[in-house]
Amino acid sequence: MKERLRQIPSLRPPLPDVDFSIFPPTPHEAFALWLNDALAAGVREPHAMTLSTSDADGRPDARILILKNVDRRGWHFAIKAGSPKAIQVDSQPQVALTFYWPALGRQIRLRGTATLLPAGECAADFLDRPVGARISAVASWQSEVLEHEGQLEANVSEARAFLKVNPDYVAPAWRVYAVAPDTVEFWQGVPDRNHKRLRYHLTEDDQEWTRAHLWP
Numbered sequence: 014m015k016e017r018l019r020q021i022p023s024l025r026p027p028l029p030d031v032d033f034s035i036f037p038p039t040p041h042e043a044f045a046l047w048l049n050d051a052l053a054a055g056v057r058e059p060h061a062m063t064l065s066t067s068d069a070d071g072r073p074d075a076r077i078l079i080l081k082n083v084d085r086r087g088w089h090f091a092i093k094a095g096s097p098k099a100i101q102v103d104s105q106p107q108v109a110l111t112f113y114w115p116a117l118g119r120q121i122r123l124r125g126t127a128t129l130l131p132a133g134e135c136a137a138d139f140l141d142r143p144v145g146a147r148i149s150a151v152a153s154w155q156s157e158v159l160e161h162e163g164q165l166e167a168n169v170s171e172a173r174a175f176l177k178v179n180p181d182y183v184a185p186a187w188r189v190y191a192v193a194p195d196t197v198e199f200w201q202g203v204p205d206r207n208h209k210r211l212r213y214h215l216t217e218d219d220q221e222w223t224r225a226h227l228w229p
């Protein structure tokens with residue numbers, strides 16, 4: 014295994030260069046710039062990110078979610094109440110988000126606080142989902158033990174029939190959170206390993222973003 018892993022290239026050139034000295038004043042704007050680059054470079058699912066949480070005992074957990082929006086409140090994700098991640102976020106709202114875009118050798122790391130958005134926004138997000146995704150959200154006891162496939166099929170059929178006659182139904186467990194970061198780091202991999210890093214940090218009074226270049 015060790016040999017096989019060693020042979021896999023990482024940060025394979027060509028990678029883009031970056032001039033952090035001309036980066037915008039907020040990480041929100043910087044994220045939008047890099048997302049444009051990722052889309053232009055054909056990065057698959059650049060809106061997939063790892064949400065890291067910790068449970069009540071302080072044990073870390075992580076999983077991938079889809080980024081739903083970025084606005085002044087932060088980076089949004091949608092999940093189901095009652096799932097392990099939702100229980101973790103509610104008990105410990107300090108979380109981290111991580112993006113990795115291999116084709117560009119770029120990583121973005123955020124640390125901050127997750128806040129539940131108003132019920133109306135959660136409902137609107139649910140109704141925006143394709144019908145298959147709504148069926149699945151209604152049918153699934155997410156992350157519970159599935160005793161046999163038949164259970165899932167039965168729940169999916171039931172949810173499909175229910176949503177057919179109740180197309181405006183909103184799953185009450187649907188939640189959208191925004192992560193308001195206090196730290197956001199933009200990391201550009203360089204093949205010679207002298208990576209470039211820019212960290213945005215919110216001042217204590219939450220008024221201003223400061224910027225610092227970090228050692229590789």
Ligand SMILES: Cc1cc2nc3c(=O)[nH]c(=O)nc-3n(C[C@H](O)[C@H](O)[C@H](O)COP(=O)(O)O)c2cc1C
Pocket residue numbers: 058061074075076077078079080090091092093096097098099155156
């Ligand atoms: C590309 C990708 C996107 C995903 N997007 C979401 C999402 O937006 N919301 C979600 O609840 N789960 C999403 N998942 C599934 C989660 O990673 C996870 O398996 C699931 O939510 C259960 O997590 P939990 O047991 O920590 O609650 C996605 C998985 C992948 C691989």
